[in-house]
Amino acid sequence: MGQGYRASSPADETQVALSWSQPSGGSAVTSYSIEYSTNASFPAGNFTVIAGLAPSITNYTVTNLTPDTTYFFEIVAYAGASSAVSSSRPATTAPLPGPMCTLGGLNVVGATSLSTTGTILQTNGKMSENLTLSWSTSGPCTDAYEAKGADPTGVADPGSPYLFAGSGGASSTTVFSLGSKSWAVGLHTFSVWDLTTNSATSVVKTFKVCVHGASSC
Numbered sequence: 773m774g775q776g777y778r779a780s781s782p783a784d785e786t787q788v789a790l791s792w793s794q795p796s797g798g799s800a801v802t803s804y805s806i807e808y809s810t811n812a813s814f815p816a817g818n819f820t821v822i823a824g825l826a827p828s829i830t831n832y833t834v835t836n837l838t839p840d841t842t843y844f845f846e847i848v849a850y851a852g853a854s855s856a857v858s859s860s861r862p863a864t865t866a867p868l869p870g871p872m873c874t875l876g877g878l879n880v881v882g883a884t885s886l887s888t889t890g891t892i893l894q895t896n897g898k899m900s901e902n903l904t905l906s907w908s909t910s911g912p913c914t915d916a917y918e919a920k921g922a923d924p925t926g927v928a929d930p931g932s933p934y935l936f937a938g939s940g941g942a943s944s945t946t947v948f949s950l951g952s953k954s955w956a957v958g959l960h961t962f963s964v965w966d967l968t969t970n971s972a973t974s975v976v977k978t979f980k981v982c983v984h985g986a987s988s989c
Contacts, residue, residue: 785839788863791831792847799851801827807846808834812860814844840867873913873940878977879906880962883946890980890989893957897984899949905934905962906944907975913940915968921947924958933965955981 794801803826809819825832837843843865847858882891883902894900905919917936921929930952936943949955964975982989 785866785868786837787833787835788837788843788845788865789831789833790845790847792858793830794827795849795856799854801849801851803827803850804829805848805850806832806834807848808843810841810843812844812862814846814860837865839865841865871911873909873911873915875913875964875973875975876908876910878919878962878964878975880904880977880979881906883950887989888979890982892982892986892989893955893984895984897953899952899955899981902950903947903979904944905936905947906942907936907964908942909940915966917943917973918965918967919945919962920965921960921962923956923960925956927956929960930954936964957981957983 790806792804803824805825806822807814807819808822809815811818822832822834834843834845841864842862844860844862846860849856849858879888881888881904882900883904885891885901891900891903918933919936921932921934923929929947930949931947934945934947936945958981960979960981962977962979964973965971966973980989
């Protein structure tokens with residue numbers, strides 16, 4: 773039975789898919805069993821048997837295995853009182869995924885008003901405050917990041933991009949916009965950019981700049 777028997781790549785960390793072909797010649801198969809062990813010699817007390825598989829079955833997924841572990845599998849074909857055992861084949865389950873870097877949400881806050889929605893320009897049209905950009909990461913984050921600000925037309929905000937210090941945990945940066953006349957009225961979009969991979973992340977935050985005299989922003 774060695775020919776035509778194979779153990780596929782692990783479907784995940786706890787299972788291995790097996791498939792085989794029916795033995796040619798001899799008596800008709802009446803049932804199959806699967807034997808597996810972490811020891812290639814299948815010592816007593818160190819192997820498991822899945823018995824009573826129908827003769828029509830030629831594939832089976834063994835589940836509840838230990839991640840990152842090599843197992844040895846044998847297929848036993850029964851024909852009445854007779855049996856034939858395949859050669860042993862190894863397969864290794866995948867390891868559990870390690871901790872991942874997770875990006876938190878971005879906060880944009882007026883430094884003096886503490887508003888998280890927007891700021892109203894001064895009488896002369898100048899920006900009324902600096903902005904504080906803060907965000908956090910969790911897990912093993914090793915990339916470097918910056919925030920890019922853009923006005924409603926997509927034009928970069930003054931001083932953009934703004935670099936975050938460090939590469940993990942809580943970080944913040946200041947947009948020194950107080951007194952600047954070059955901030956466009958409307959909804960500004962701040963997005964976090966991954967400098968290490970040179971790609972945009974999914975972290976985005978908006979902040980309004982409203983004309984002087986607006987009742988709210």
